[in-house]
Amino acid sequence: MVITREKPALLGGSKVFPEPLPRYISTGFQETEAAIQVLKSGILSDYIGAAGLYFMGGKEVRALEEQWANYFNVRHALSVNSATSGLHTAVIAAGVSFGDEVIVPPQTMSATATAVVMANGTPVFVDHEEASCCIDPEAVEGAISTRTKAIIAVNLFGGPAQLVRLRELADRHGLILIEDNAQAPGGQHQGRWLGTIGHLGVFSLNCHKTIQCGEGGIVVTNDDRLARRVALVRNHGENAIEAENWYEDADIVGYNYRLTELQGAIAQVQLQRLEELTQPRLKIAEALDQGLSEFKSLRTAKVGPGDRHVYYTYPIWIDPQQAGLSRDRFVEALQAEGCPVSGRYVRPLYRLPLFQKLQQEGKTIVSHPTGVCPIAEKTYNETLLSTTLIQIPGGIDLVDRFIASVAKVLAHAEELSQGKDE
Known part of the structure; x- marks a missing residue:
């Protein structure tokens, strides 16, 4: 079905995933x-x-x-x-x-x-x-x-x-x-x-x-x-x-x-059972790699020669300018479709109150002001999101719907971005 012509759920359209997705359970x-x-x-x-x-x-x-x-x-x-x-x-x-x-x-x-x-x-x-x-x-x-x-x-x-x-x-x-x-x-x-x-x-x-x-x-x-x-x-x-x-x-x-x-x-x-439990993740990741490669504003993890990525979660990076909407709005729209995605993986740790307090009280001689790790801050603020689809039982059968959700959201980027501070 062609979902890109439909309204995103965030704009009043139907959700691609109307029912809650099952939780990952590894024991039996x-x-x-x-x-x-x-x-x-x-x-x-x-x-x-x-x-x-x-x-x-x-x-x-x-x-x-x-x-x-x-x-x-x-x-x-x-x-x-x-x-x-x-x-x-x-x-x-x-x-x-x-x-x-x-x-x-x-x-x-x-x-x-x-x-x-x-x-x-x-x-x-x-x-x-x-x-x-x-x-x-x-x-x-x-x-x-x-x-x-x-x-x-x-x-x-x-x-x-x-x-x-x-x-x-x-x-x-x-x-x-x-x-x-x-x-x-x-x-x-x-x-x-x-x-x-x-x-x-x-x-x-x-x-x-x-x-x-x-x-x-x-x-x-x-x-x-x-x-x-x-x-x-x-x-x-x-x-x-x-x-x-x-x-x-x-x-x-x-x-x-x-x-x-x-x-x-x-x-x-x-x-x-480690390999048994890992293989479904690798298959889902491969399918996501292939499906998401169609979108020039997105990129996924690069796996080097001799390396093996086992996907605790599946990371995705968005170029907000090329996509026409911010990472946070993109995530919000995908979540409205029922997609298991999240943005802002972890705030740079030096910005946590604990480490700020240690600096303020002089308990560390190392200072970490905002901007000290610019790539980490850009990743946190603007570009990184992830999906746990790779953890879901039967997730391989849901990949097409996930890709369709992405296509629908990106096709309506201009409408979704209106009224939002990009």
Whole structure:
């Protein structure tokens, strides 16, 4: 059907998606059975906050960690109770403390930067690349100082940052590269798994992610010392230092960042299903790429040779001048059609009250005034939107309707923009 001749829903026309779309649910019979077996055992968690075998958790947690390490071909995988905990753990394992700086991107979930604050470090925000919204290696190099301890690169939306360049940069300057890989399990960069190229990588098992156990995270590394420090942070490590003769890490204060046996069992099943749950997203993304390529005012993610984008969400960039209406009006019109889209992904973090307050109170020597990351601010204010269509069961059958919604809205851009401050 030709929808471009119809009025957009925002102007009184009919919605393309009149009914609410289903929510992404990744769990099923296998996860239920795994959970029931743990419930029957009566052992819902099996850590002890002291030296010994159970300092590393119970059998389900240890099985998950072994399977994760094997799947992603790393020496160590250590579970935690969230990716936020994992980031905090990784930052401490990297040795970040008072006065140390960690270079971070501005457009990401707040935990990427607050993990640094939690470790008494200072986040230094640098701009991202326009094409990917991932941290710009050139901006990173320009921000390195004598106080820099680490770099955190986020594989945003499921696509890779320039990790090989960033790892080389980190090694050259004696820094630790931490990958925030919460959104990209199963993604690749130059043929290597995302999360494994940095010195430390953090995965998420949050309920919104491709695979999940409600809440949880995994920290991976190929470095034995870093792995030990992660384990000490995760589980009251101060109680194990003396018995294990780990005095060089006696500076660590341990937390209760432990994953339960119930979560460990569910996560094992989800890991086995990672590719099964990823493939529908890739098919929908391919169809969206093809359909949206018809619109010169829009662009989608570019995937380089040897890279694999796994689409936690599907990003779209609009050129407002070429489209004839603002990004916000475009999103508003698509939402009126029932499309699962959103704009303004994340406000640049340095504009959050927390970081403004730290600057105002002199608790950081790094200043981040408005305009310090112009690409991130333009992305937030003007160009970026995203759709969760790739997460929806049966989403491949909805792509044509989504494309038709876009066509309808853009065909009526002039009418939609009238009376709006563009």
